Amino acid sequence: MSAKPIPSKARAVIIGGGVSGCSVAYHLAKLGWTDVVLLERKQLTSGTTWHAAGLIGQLRASQNMTRLAKYSADLYTKLEAETGIGTGMRQCGSMTVALTEERREEIYRQASLARAFGVDVREITVEEVKGMYPHLNTADVKAAVHLPLDGQCDPANIAMALAKGARQNGATILENVKVTSVVTRDGRVTGVTCEQNGETFTIETENVVNAAGMWGRTLADMSGVTLPLHACEHFYIVTEPIPNLQRLPVLRVPDECTYYKEDAGKMLIGAFELKAKPWGMDGIREDFCFDQLPEDFDHFQPILENAINRMPMLETAGIHTFFNGPESFTPDDRYYLGEAPELKGYWVAAGYNSIGIVSSGGAGMALAQWMNDGEPPFDLWEVDIRRAQPFQKNRAYLKDRVSETLGLLYADHFPYRQMATARGVRRSPLHEHLKARGAVFGEVAGWERANWFAKEGQEQEYRYSWKRQNWFENQKEEHLAVRNGVGLFDMTSFGKIRVEGRDALAFLQRLCANQMDVAPGKIVYTQMLNDRGGIESDLTVTRLSETAFFLVVPGATLQRDLAWLRKHLADEFVVITDVTAAESVLCVMGPKARDLMQKVSPNDFSNAHHPFATAREIEIGMGLARAHRVTYVGELGWELYVSTEQTAHVFEALEAAGADVGLKLCGLHTLDSCRIEKAFRHFGHDITDEDHVLEAGLGFAVRTKKGEFAGRDAVLRKQEEGLKRRMLQFKLADPEPLLFHNEALVRDGKIVSTITSGNYGHFLGGAIGMGYVPCAGESEADVLGSSYEIEIAGVRVKAEASLAPMYDPKAERVRA
Numbered sequence: 101m102s103a104k105p106i107p108s109k110a111r112a113v114i115i116g117g118g119v120s121g122c123s124v125a126y127h128l129a130k131l132g133w134t135d136v137v138l139l140e141r142k143q144l145t146s147g148t149t150w151h152a153a154g155l156i157g158q159l160r161a162s163q164n165m166t167r168l169a170k171y172s173a174d175l176y177t178k179l180e181a182e183t184g185i186g187t188g189m190r191q192c193g194s195m196t197v198a199l200t201e202e203r204r205e206e207i208y209r210q211a212s213l214a215r216a217f218g219v220d221v222r223e224i225t226v227e228e229v230k231g232m233y234p235h236l237n238t239a240d241v242k243a244a245v246h247l248p249l250d251g252q253c254d255p256a257n258i259a260m261a262l263a264k265g266a267r268q269n270g271a272t273i274l275e276n277v278k279v280t281s282v283v284t285r286d287g288r289v290t291g292v293t294c295e296q297n298g299e300t301f302t303i304e305t306e307n308v309v310n311a312a313g314m315w316g317r318t319l320a321d322m323s324g325v326t327l328p329l330h331a332c333e334h335f336y337i338v339t340e341p342i343p344n345l346q347r348l349p350v351l352r353v354p355d356e357c358t359y360y361k362e363d364a365g366k367m368l369i370g371a372f373e374l375k376a377k378p379w380g381m382d383g384i385r386e387d388f389c390f391d392q393l394p395e396d397f398d399h400f401q402p403i404l405e406n407a408i409n410r411m412p413m414l415e416t417a418g419i420h421t422f423f424n425g426p427e428s429f430t431p432d433d434r435y436y437l438g439e440a441p442e443l444k445g446y447w448v449a450a451g452y453n454s455i456g457i458v459s460s461g462g463a464g465m466a467l468a469q470w471m472n473d474g475e476p477p478f479d480l481w482e483v484d485i486r487r488a489q490p491f492q493k494n495r496a497y498l499k500d501r502v503s504e505t506l507g508l509l510y511a512d513h514f515p516y517r518q519m520a521t522a523r524g525v526r527r528s529p530l531h532e533h534l535k536a537r538g539a540v541f542g543e544v545a546g547w548e549r550a551n552w553f554a555k556e557g558q559e560q561e562y563r564y565s566w567k568r569q570n571w572f573e574n575q576k577e578e579h580l581a582v583r584n585g586v587g588l589f590d591m592t593s594f595g596k597i598r599v600e601g602r603d604a605l606a607f608l609q610r611l612c613a614n615q616m617d618v619a620p621g622k623i624v625y626t627q628m629l630n631d632r633g634g635i636e637s638d639l640t641v642t643r644l645s646e647t648a649f650f651l652v653v654p655g656a657t658l659q660r661d662l663a664w665l666r667k668h669l670a671d672e673f674v675v676i677t678d679v680t681a682a683e684s685v686l687c688v689m690g691p692k693a694r695d696l697m698q699k700v701s702p703n704d705f706s707n708a709h710h711p712f713a714t715a716r717e718i719e720i721g722m723g724l725a726r727a728h729r730v731t732y733v734g735e736l737g738w739e740l741y742v743s744t745e746q747t748a749h750v751f752e753a754l755e756a757a758g759a760d761v762g763l764k765l766c767g768l769h770t771l772d773s774c775r776i777e778k779a780f781r782h783f784g785h786d787i788t789d790e791d792h793v794l795e796a797g798l799g800f801a802v803r804t805k806k807g808e809f810a811g812r813d814a815v816l817r818k819q820e821e822g823l824k825r826r827m828l829q830f831k832l833a834d835p836e837p838l839l840f841h842n843e844a845l846v847r848d849g850k851i852v853s854t855i856t857s858g859n860y861g862h863f864l865g866g867a868i869g870m871g872y873v874p875c876a877g878e879s880e881a882d883v884l885g886s887s888y889e890i891e892i893a894g895v896r897v898k899a900e901a902s903l904a905p906m907y908d909p910k911a912e913r914v915r916a
């Protein structure tokens with residue numbers, strides 16, 4: 101293959117010949133991109149793919165990740181017939197056992213989720229476990245689930261079959277060709293330079309795909325692209341053949357960090373230990389090819405001891421292979437897909453966190469469609485490269501973080517679980533103030549944010565559980581303070597963007613669905629839509645002057661929102677600036693917010709002088725702020741935008757004055773519970789690029805009469821066709837169970853979807869959530885006339901449903 105000439109031009113150049121690159125090549129070729137070139141520095145599969153375990157577990161954390169995994173399983177089943185290469189694909193099923201009560205809750209919740217996603221699953225008894233896995237010590241097994249359609253495969257052959265399928269459809273696959281640079285001009289990819297046998301070549305192309313696995317970060321860095329991933333050592337052993345070993349399903353014992361795979365009469369036992377060993381900090385050897393890393397028996401021994409206890413026959417089985425090989429891990433344990441925000445035409449498919457085989461089939465399909473159509477085939481935000489923060493490519497950060505993320509694959513996935521490593525990189529100027537007042541922090545996009553406040557004498561840390569956690573009562577007090585008095589939130593992590601210039605208004609009118617031509621000082625809640633009417637961004641826009649607008653977006657979506665704005669900038673006089681670091685945000689929320697503001701400021705906060713949805717510059721303490729009268733908790737309140745150097749002063753002024761009105765410091769958990777009571781949507785949970793703005797119930801923020809804007813046609817079409825699904829708010833009848841999100845939503849006895857957001861409504865008195873209900877051709881009365889239940893860990897709980905917010909449906913409190 102390597103003797104083939106290197107083409108001078110291609111529609112896409114894929115860098116990396118592992119299963120990821122081969123899958124992208126296969127799917128692009130299938131879409132008719134016949135002049136695709138894949139370049140592999142050594143031999144196909146020689147990085148990570150060749151030593152992957154090849155487990156095909158179809159249930160993933162979300163509907164669309166499951167959709168991609170199911171696609172992979174289907175594809176791998178068919179590949180052999182298409183290409184003649186045996187893929188070793190075997191539908192042996194899989195079983196997960198729980199050794200603790202917490203894990204039982206987790207796997208039963210997962211089983212409910214699997215049912216909602218259409219994955220075949222069954223909770224099985226310990227006797228059934230024993231029946232399927234006679235060698236297993238089940239003495240301490242508390243519960244188990246079985247997924248009969250899961251499987252296993254031969255990873256290297258899957259990659260080879262994909263490569264052959266790609267070639268059959270016109271792609272060129274070249275080995276022993278090393279990419280030396282990606283050529284760019286005016287912010288877009290124009291080519292690739294590479295070396296073969298000491299000679300340099302250039303391939304002209306407008307699309308590059310970084311599928312370089314553990315080389316991906318360094319390769320991306322060469323082009324100024326952020327791709328935060330790092331290799332870790334992954335260990336497994338393979339036994340000698342075990343006489344009379346029957347065919348077995350894949351087994352996962354997450355409480356012992358292990359998986360078991362039977363293959364050709366031997367057992368493979370792999371580990372996702374809690375503290376992993378990052379590898380390759382100083383780069384990867386130039387001649388690395390099918391390399392293994394040195395054994396570390398001391399590291400693996402505790403795993404092996406547990407495995408022998410779990411499966412006593414291993415004691416005498418004899419170890420044939422002690423394997424250690426590098427795999428790529430990312431800071432949040434999710435892979436990367438999509439176009440890098442820094443460079444047009446630079447695509448990525450990398451960072452698979454040890455689930456590369458099951459993911460790559462679907463991910464390759466999704467990326468190929470994304471490249472072909474200019475938009476993803478469905479919501480892929482959780483793996484979108486635009487979620488990566490520029491600082492995350494820092495190697496010290498990555499090294500610390502990936503030592504944790506490897507183990508997270510099998511760790512307890514408790515709700516609200518926070519990362520324990522690599523913390524504190526982005527902090528509000530109030531961080532130490534809040535910490536001293538009991539704040540317990542969580543992390544989003546690198547930002548430390550106060551999630552809840554411990555009381556004097558209470559431990560200032562999380563105790564995780566599937567039931568009420570140790571902060572439940574703290575949240576209740578904060579929540580009720582916001583409803584009945586006044587609370588203060590530090591929301592400095594908001595992303596802040598200035599859009600300025602002669603054409604700023606026209607630009608935003610074109611991108612936003614609401615009316616942007618408002619008087620200076622007005623604040624508008626709006627969405628940016630794609631051509632399908634799906635929500636690309638959810639934001640508020642404040643008009644600061646004739647030519648300057650101030651956009652506020654969630655901290656987690658800032659890079660995505662900046663990328664969306666920049667991508668749609670035509671030949672216009674507009675400057676887009678990320679000003680997140682310039683201002684802190686203090687939110688004063690609750691019926692007594694006006695009393696508090698009046699104590700710290702001489703300005704007039706009455707409705708007449710400062711009505712809802714307006715911004716005013718105010719004096720506060722001895723400083724200045726811009727007070728935005730908006731709310732994400734459904735109360736009277738102001739978001740105070742304060743320059744960073746005055747933040748501590750303003751906080752101290754508010755705190756001192758707040759003593760008289762019972763001001764309470766509140767955390768993000770309370771922000772969330774209050775906003776769900778008010779049925780305010782959250783991007784990434786309730787609204788995504790796949791959710792039509794009208795079906796999401798946000799038609800009130802769309803102005804079709806203002807003229808053309810992105811997504812307008814899709815809105816008009818939907819108005820004519822009618823809604824196919826609607827977002828409803830739910831409250832459990834029983835005040836005891838909890839909702840987090842992803843619970844199965846049951847309508848008239850049938851699972852129809854999942855809960856998109858959940859929390860506890862401390863004012864309403866029960867767990868609350870939101871979710872979409874299919875409703876094509878139905879009236880509101882039909883939708884509300886149904887009976888609803890929510891399935892939590894296999895148990896169905898009655899739920900009240902509402903189209904209007906259950907809390908303050910007429911928004912009287914907001915405008916009080």
Ligand SMILES: NCCCC(=O)O
Nearest residue numbers: 153155157359454455
């Ligand atoms: N590479 C191992 C995959 C582990 C799992 O699917 O559970």
